[in-house]
Amino acid sequence: MTQITLIILTLSTALWAPIALADPGNSCHFHGKKPAPEAIVSGCALQRKDTLxxxxxxxxxxxxxxxxxxxxxxxxxxxxxxxxFKDPNAKDKAKETLYMFFTLPGNFIAANFTGQ
Incomplete structure (x- = not known):
């Protein structure tokens, strides 16, 4: 292949290749089974709390x-x-502690005030 043919192929492939965009509201979505580091889970929990x-x-x-x-x-x-998460100033003591659950790789499962 000549350089010109290679450039044309590269350009045409780039023009037709689908673009993958990450959804900013879903930045804590993980694939695989590798356990997420604690810092990642903490950040995802904060994002989920802010969304709630x-x-x-x-x-x-x-x-x-x-x-x-x-x-x-x-x-x-x-x-x-x-x-x-604990809110020591909560008026309803039954809702003083918020619990969030994530899969080991870091995907959100549920949030509640019971811890179950």
């Missing part, structure tokens, strides 16, 4: 709350991450 606040599912008071504990637990389908 923005959508009105959590009170705005949760905005400044950081994770208090991050641990791996035995979940229904194997090991999971459990992230806890």
């Amino acid at each position: 606040v923005k959508t009105g599912k959590l009170d705005a008071a949760w905005t400044a709350i950081k994770p208090t504990t991050i641990e791996t637990i035995d979940g229904k389908k194997g090991k999971e991450w459990k992230v806890s």
